[in-house]
Amino acid sequence: MTIYDISKKAGVSIATVSRVLNGSDKVRPATRKKVMDIIEKYDYTPNAFARGMGLRSLQTIGILCADSSDLFLAKAVFYLEQELQANGYESLLCCTGYNLDIKKSYLDLILSKKVDGIILVGSNFIGTSEDENQYIKDISSQVPIMLLNAAFDYPNVYSTLCDDYTSMYEITTSMMESGIKDILYLYNSNSYSGLKKLSGFKAAMEKQNIPDYEKRILFYDGDPQQMDDVAAYIDRFAKKKPSFHGVIASEDQLAIGAMKYARGRGLRVPEDLSVIGYNNSMLTTCCTPELTSVDNRLETQTHQLVATLLGVLAGEEMPKKSIFSGKLVKRGTTLF
Amino acid sequence: MTIYDISKKAGVSIATVSRVLNGSDKVRPATRKKVMDIIEKYDYTPNAFARGMGLRSLQTIGILCADSSDLFLAKAVFYLEQELQANGYESLLCCTGYNLDIKKSYLDLILSKKVDGIILVGSNFIGTSEDENQYIKDISSQVPIMLLNAAFDYPNVYSTLCDDYTSMYEITTSMMESGIKDILYLYNSNSYSGLKKLSGFKAAMEKQNIPDYEKRILFYDGDPQQMDDVAAYIDRFAKKKPSFHGVIASEDQLAIGAMKYARGRGLRVPEDLSVIGYNNSMLTTCCTPELTSVDNRLETQTHQLVATLLGVLAGEEMPKKSIFSGKLVKRGTTLF
DNA sequence: TTGTACGCGTTATCAT
């Protein structure tokens, strides 16, 4: 069934069928009904490829993320897909892994599929050097690039993120005000967001003139899903480095690892060790006591991101950068 | 840049350019090089829509799942996307939710985008009645339908799954052999897989002639991510119904809820209460003690599913049903 | 080995 077949059976031209299909108001109700009847009778659906060719678009957005099974990224992808779906767009998902070169090549690939826009999910797509981000500049001329949880200032690149710096500054300060000044900062990513969090922690420490706080900054280089490895890593650190009575982690998974460490040492949480995670994932309610964590308003972010994208595609001028503040969700691993 | 521009600049016809592009061997090396140089010089990429029209395919597979942020489904989607990507296919992701009518409409939608095949991720796409599954029959004539973690016998429908019935039968039997006969079975889904698990449990119970075991079968109707609600639900059950010293859950999340229940009651796990989960998700290592669970070999399943799909698309005859046995991963919540 | 010409199914631009 093609538009020609329909037009013939309905006794009109293909132009009229096309008008009916695309809801043009310049068609007589009687004609519309006649055409619609035939369309429904033969269960006709326009050919997507031909349609894409005419419209230069298949109403598709490319979603790139390093690992869609990651707790945080999976939720982001889910929200994004829902929002896009609700607005008539399909989602082309592409999991790139964390290697930069592979990311680049996938970006080219997805671009060749003629997507209307590209969403880069997670701050690991943005590096610190101009050089690392060149690949984004290269493609931004072709389609709008949306960044979730990262920021990069460049034409046709739009950023939506949570103010991780301030969140981290505030929770660090809160913990110090509760009396715990020797805080271990545990992180595992030097992504855009990862570095923002780290500087938030540092700023809070310096504000309170905590000496040698850098010695309590610990980078974990393994798989964060291996909680036991995280725990063992902290344990090794604890054996020779300065003591600590609080842990702030850049991710809930790492915080869970810290709780495992505490349990292994016979330390009570939160009495002997306070712990704060980040992302407010479902893990926070899986452990005992439940984990205090930072909610980075992912759903708000994804909603705003898609709204911005739709605006851009409609030719409107949209904000280049949308920042939301995070929110501390207090549970059982902290005293305050 | 179109194929015409390239052909003109290279001094050949578009047919030759097309041949070079598609790796035909019927083109002289010198000509190939000449064309390739121009292509690279102008960074030419064929228009995907026009290409799709000619080939009647855009090398795209539709992946449908109820909720891509679900721990299990997210991992499945991730593995699938990786496998497809590695074989030159893109993934069109579509999250449908659990409502049947919505699933149907999304299926039509994704079909209209001319995907080469459709993967239904998760057993919730298959109902018990013929009527519920009619929508699958309707579309199976158009593209191959791949089922992950479910089975349905129909032309052009291929199933890949784990033998949940046997897994559940075996772990139930194991727990009984360890001395625990009063086992609470906790589940939250009547999907294909959910019912298989349930009958595995029942069969094991009947085999050992356990009286009144049905009274210890508990259906939880809420959000499984709310561990506290699960715990409270079990607690209410425990107050008036027969006692139990073991819990087998159809999902890790429910098992975590059971552990929360135990902690609330002051019961020791596993001394006072044994617990087994299902899916072997990352949650198993987040709790204390770590959760014994069933690994349903998701990666093996996804690998096989994609292999089967590729075979079908290549016109080969492939197995209609691939079943893998599960594997019990013993951790700290069981005595055996 | 290479080129010509047509088909693919739409949308868009003109006339009418």
Next chain:
DNA sequence: ATGATAACGCGTACAA
């Protein structure tokens, strides 16, 4: 309001 027709860019018989 409706129709005829020209793009759109590529793949591919078929011809050379």
